[in-house]
Amino acid sequence: MTTTSEVKRLYVKGKKRKVLVILSALIVLLITIVISISLGSGSPRFMEAARVILSKIFPFLEINPGDTNTQNIILQFRLPRIVLAIIAGAGLAVSGASMQGVLRNPLVSPFILGISAAAGFGAALVIVLGIGVFGPYTGYIKVASAFIFSMLAMLMVYSIARLRGITSETVILAGVAVGYLFSAMLSIIQSIASQYAATEIVFWLLGSLTKVTWEAVLIILPLVLVAITLMIRHSWDMNVMGLGEETATSLGVNSRRVLIVCITLGTLATASIISFTGIIGFIGLVSPHIARMIIGSDHRFLLPFSIVLGAILLLCSDTLARLVLMHSELPVGIVTSLIGVPFFIYLLLSRRRLFWH
Amino acid sequence: MKKRTVVLSVAIIVLVIAALAYATLVYVPSETAPEKETITVVDVLGVAVEVEVPVERIISLASDLSEIICALGSEDKIVGRDATSIFPPSILEKPVVGESSYNPNLEVLLELNPDLVVSDSMLTSETRQMIEGAGVPVFISTTGELDPRSTVTAINLTGQLVTKFGLILGEEEKANEIVDYMESYEDLVNERIKNLTPSEKPLVYYEWYTPWYSCVTASVTHSGGINIAANETVSFPTLSPEYVVEKNPDVIIRMISSSDHDVADFQTMREEILNRPGLSGVKAVKEGRVYIYDYAVRTGIRIPAGLLYWAKWFHPSLFEDIDPAAIHKELIQRFFGIELEGVFAYP
Amino acid sequence: MKLVINGLSFSYNSITALKDVELELGFDEVLSIVGPNGSGKSTLLKCIDRILKPSQGAVLIDGRDVANIGLGELAKIIGYVPQSSTSTFPFTVFDMVLMGRKPYIRWIVSERDKEIVAEILKFLGISKLAARHFNELSGGEQQKVIVARALAQQPQILLLDEPTSNLDIKHQLEVLGIIKGLTRSRHLSVIMAMHDLNLASRFSDRMLLLKRGCVFAVGTPESVLTEENLESVYGVKSHVTNSVLDIPQVTPIEPIAPGVEDSEESK
Numbered sequence: 001m002t003t004t005s006e007v008k009r010l011y012v013k014g015k016k017r018k019v020l021v022i023l024s025a026l027i028v029l030l031i032t033i034v035i036s037i038s039l040g041s042g043s044p045r046f047m048e049a050a051r052v053i054l055s056k057i058f059p060f061l062e063i064n065p066g067d068t069n070t071q072n073i074i075l076q077f078r079l080p081r082i083v084l085a086i087i088a089g090a091g092l093a094v095s096g097a098s099m100q101g102v103l104r105n106p107l108v109s110p111f112i113l114g115i116s117a118a119a120g121f122g123a124a125l126v127i128v129l130g131i132g133v134f135g136p137y138t139g140y141i142k143v144a145s146a147f148i149f150s151m152l153a154m155l156m157v158y159s160i161a162r163l164r165g166i167t168s169e170t171v172i173l174a175g176v177a178v179g180y181l182f183s184a185m186l187s188i189i190q191s192i193a194s195q196y197a198a199t200e201i202v203f204w205l206l207g208s209l210t211k212v213t214w215e216a217v218l219i220i221l222p223l224v225l226v227a228i229t230l231m232i233r234h235s236w237d238m239n240v241m242g243l244g245e246e247t248a249t250s251l252g253v254n255s256r257r258v259l260i261v262c263i264t265l266g267t268l269a270t271a272s273i274i275s276f277t278g279i280i281g282f283i284g285l286v287s288p289h290i291a292r293m294i295i296g297s298d299h300r301f302l303l304p305f306s307i308v309l310g311a312i313l314l315l316c317s318d319t320l321a322r323l324v325l326m327h328s329e330l331p332v333g334i335v336t337s338l339i340g341v342p343f344f345i346y347l348l349l350s351r352r353r354l355f356w357h
Numbered sequence: 358m359k360k361r362t363v364v365l366s367v368a369i370i371v372l373v374i375a376a377l378a379y380a381t382l383v384y385v386p387s388e389t390a391p392e393k394e395t396i397t398v399v400d401v402l403g404v405a406v407e408v409e410v411p412v413e414r415i416i417s418l419a420s421d422l423s424e425i426i427c428a429l430g431s432e433d434k435i436v437g438r439d440a441t442s443i444f445p446p447s448i449l450e451k452p453v454v455g456e457s458s459y460n461p462n463l464e465v466l467l468e469l470n471p472d473l474v475v476s477d478s479m480l481t482s483e484t485r486q487m488i489e490g491a492g493v494p495v496f497i498s499t500t501g502e503l504d505p506r507s508t509v510t511a512i513n514l515t516g517q518l519v520t521k522f523g524l525i526l527g528e529e530e531k532a533n534e535i536v537d538y539m540e541s542y543e544d545l546v547n548e549r550i551k552n553l554t555p556s557e558k559p560l561v562y563y564e565w566y567t568p569w570y571s572c573v574t575a576s577v578t579h580s581g582g583i584n585i586a587a588n589e590t591v592s593f594p595t596l597s598p599e600y601v602v603e604k605n606p607d608v609i610i611r612m613i614s615s616s617d618h619d620v621a622d623f624q625t626m627r628e629e630i631l632n633r634p635g636l637s638g639v640k641a642v643k644e645g646r647v648y649i650y651d652y653a654v655r656t657g658i659r660i661p662a663g664l665l666y667w668a669k670w671f672h673p674s675l676f677e678d679i680d681p682a683a684i685h686k687e688l689i690q691r692f693f694g695i696e697l698e699g700v701f702a703y704p
Numbered sequence: 705m706k707l708v709i710n711g712l713s714f715s716y717n718s719i720t721a722l723k724d725v726e727l728e729l730g731f732d733e734v735l736s737i738v739g740p741n742g743s744g745k746s747t748l749l750k751c752i753d754r755i756l757k758p759s760q761g762a763v764l765i766d767g768r769d770v771a772n773i774g775l776g777e778l779a780k781i782i783g784y785v786p787q788s789s790t791s792t793f794p795f796t797v798f799d800m801v802l803m804g805r806k807p808y809i810r811w812i813v814s815e816r817d818k819e820i821v822a823e824i825l826k827f828l829g830i831s832k833l834a835a836r837h838f839n840e841l842s843g844g845e846q847q848k849v850i851v852a853r854a855l856a857q858q859p860q861i862l863l864l865d866e867p868t869s870n871l872d873i874k875h876q877l878e879v880l881g882i883i884k885g886l887t888r889s890r891h892l893s894v895i896m897a898m899h900d901l902n903l904a905s906r907f908s909d910r911m912l913l914l915k916r917g918c919v920f921a922v923g924t925p926e927s928v929l930t931e932e933n934l935e936s937v938y939g940v941k942s943h944v945t946n947s948v949l950d951i952p953q954v955t956p957i958e959p960i961a962p963g964v965e966d967s968e969e970s971k
């Protein structure tokens with residue numbers, strides 16, 4: 001007969017194991033960072049990179065950082081990209097996990113409110129109108145436009161969902177509708193765009209970290225950090241919401257409020273990221289899935305693990321995108337999409353096995 | 358219930374038949390006019406186009422082709438243009454048939470009763486078939502970067518094109534004059550750079566309309582430079598910023614499309630590149646050899662101006678006596694009869 | 705805690721599910737709500753726990769309207785066991801029951817929380833299931849886990865919606881026996897919606913009979929389960945005896961021809 005202390009001990013052991021998994025993932029992330037900073041089409045490798053970074057952090061050690069070009073390659077190109085890949089991967093993954101949790105649907109991605117199409121439309125609008133018009137500010141205006149239209153899409157989804165009451169079903173349906181609307185508008189813009197603009201729009205939609213600057217990192221970082229922190233605080237609520245709306249209410253959770261708060265936070269984080277990078281798909285969908293398979297559905301562990309996993313996935317994808325072609329770059333969105341294919345095939349096959357159990 | 362379905366089916370069948378009838382009537386090829394000489398010119402896609410010469414009514418769907426036709430003194434033969442054809446300014450009076458060659462309004466186009474439609478390769482093959490199906494020949498060519506890997510010089514290609522247009526428009530003499538003019542400058546540049554060793558040629562980073570977007574074009578070589586993207590697998594690669602910095606180019610050239618040719622646009626673009634994070638240690642930036650040009654000077658018969666601008670930027674000492682801006686002005690005055698205004702290259 | 709319901713009405717769009725329901729729940733008592741399908745049993749429970757919002761009337765706990773009590777505070781007073789429970793995402797039994805502690809947990813799970821969960825699992829005899837996945841359990845086991853979760857809330861009032869519909873007779877007796885025992889040992893008041901009249905009669909102190917959303921009869925099983933009431937509400941001829949276990953037991957005989965119960969007015 002199992003005693004109460006034995007039951008408790010088993011539970012605690014399970015939790016400790018999960019913490020260990022997260023810590024291991026962090027170590028993997030660290031290794032990935034080291035590998036990433038040592039590779040690139042420029043010549044600096046690990047030693048050169050180490051010298052540059054250490055000389056910046058510990059100037060009193062008087063380490064020789066190498067010539068200007070080497071420093072620039074590490075500090076202006078590789079480092080901001082790695083930092084942003086981590087933040088973006090983390091942000092997309094945790095947004096995906098949160099939205100899957102509150103919408104009770106593991107197939108939901110952070111773009112569920114149609115914000116990928118809306119952001120694409122916003123950027124395309126500026127690209128088409130702005131050739132010559134906005135001059136050096138085109139970049140900023142493009143980012144702002146993508147973000148504004150993402151938020152607009154979110155508001156539209158809430159307004160439509162409210163007609164029948166905001167629940168997971170109405171939000172998902174409204175999100176699909178709004179997504180189609182902006183998709184159509186985006187297509188219209190693409191059809192009238194000049195050759196140059198059309199190409200630029202296509203590249204934007206593919207998602208890329210090539211043009212990342214420290215400026216962008218400084219804007220995205222606080223937004224995503226705040227959103228992540230607040231979403232993690234709702235971990236328990238997400239656990240309870242997975243039991244169904246009635247049970248959640250009986251356990252004291254205001255489903256509607258938690259739903260709106262978490263979706264808004266996730267959308268904010270995602271919109272902040274994709275307004276700069278373009279549409280990077282699959283990370284927000286795949287990371288939570290893999291995380292759940294390894295660490296379970298307790299959101300207190302799922303969210304932090306998704307964060308680390310998402311960072312690893314996007315960092316690897318971006319490093320691949322930088323290295324696959326020798327001197328040029330693949331848009332990172334292509335690499336992440338390619339990851340998705342074998343993943344979903346695996347999912348298809350493994351689900352069958354579980355079912356037969 | 359049954360009766361309604363029958364009525365509905367009949368109505369649908371009638372509508373379908375009506376639509377088909379309308380389509381065939383509209384697109385039936387028109388009668389060919391009698392008694393004109395026919396020549397065959399091969400366009401850039403290898404299609405042998407049969408044209409009755411001299412052509413009296415042309416629709417041009419590409420800006421550089423419109424310019425060539427005007428330079429050959431046949432502006433009055435243009436009955437329709439695309440929205441990107443805006444030079445010379447007098448062409449703006451001509452009716453617009455579409456935004457670009459990609460999607461022209463076929464009804465308007467055919468209503469203008471052209472003898473020939475000229476376009477760049479953005480015109481889809483389906484659209485081409487539809488125009489030819491209506492009895493109008495279509496000639497496709499371009500002076501732009503159609504095949505950036507081609508080693509045939511841009512001037513050579515354009516020269517061939519001008520000659521063909523001369524035949525089509527009955528302006529062979531004028532065509533020869535233009536070709537000679539262009540080739541004289543090409544010879545001039547070749548003469549001065551032919552003995553340069555590779556180490557004497559500058560490494561050039563050629564940036565298109567968006568950061569890190571480059572082109573493998575051999576045009577850089579024709580002006581005496583070495584394109585750092587020359588060996589890329591993709592014709593228009595997005596270069597890795599690291600690679601550009603690693604290569605440490607001596608010269609950076611960047612294309613913009615400035616609608617009012619205001620020097621401020623060029624200055625802003627140059628500032629952006631000079632201040633772009635990560636480029637501070639690159640030779641071109643340190644020595645200020647960052648040059649911005651308007652894409653117009655590398656299209657059509659204006660290519661000599663572009664060639665000379667680039668040559669002078671790559672080898673200032675070898676081309677000290679050449680003033681590309683003045684030559685550009687002279688070209689425009691001579692072949693278009695108008696005064697050139699605005700900035701097309703900076704500095 | 706004293707639970708009083710005054711003039712409660714609820715409509716789904718234009719369909720009236722509950723009309724003018726009055727109820728007073730005694731201390732440590734088991735009250736069963738019985739009635740035909742669609743008579744409003746589940747709806748009544750949901751209105752009590754603020755899962756549904758009544759269109760008229762109020763539910764008062766110690767004089768306070770539940771509509772004015774925060775969801776979190778209410779969850780410490782009322783525990784709700786739904787008819788069936790699925791989880792979109794897989795959880796272990798321990799985690800499931802731990803969720804009953806949600807009203808008390810800010811972020812960290814305390815020793816006390818774990819102690820309470822472990823103790824409840826032992827009490828219900830499902831300790832050995834603690835590490836198993838909820839979705840892999842049998843119906844009976846799942847039901848016990850859900851009850852455990854509700855108990856983890858340390859409520860004073862327990863609402864159960866058809867707690868035994870998916871159980872075999874052994875588990876039915878076990879679960880109901882535990883619930884009845886809880887009212888004595890933990891000073892719990894219980895309201896359960898039941899469709900099995902005999903089980904309800906056996907394990908309840910009082911019964912409330914609903915007919916089309918209205919209270920038809922309320923009182924001890926003997927007073928409620930009469931052949932006249934059953935004919936009137938269920939449209940069924942039946943035979944009620946006390947012979948087994950000294951509790952009213954209903955044996956349905958045959959349905960009455962349609963039209964008869966419609967013309968009856970509620971008493």
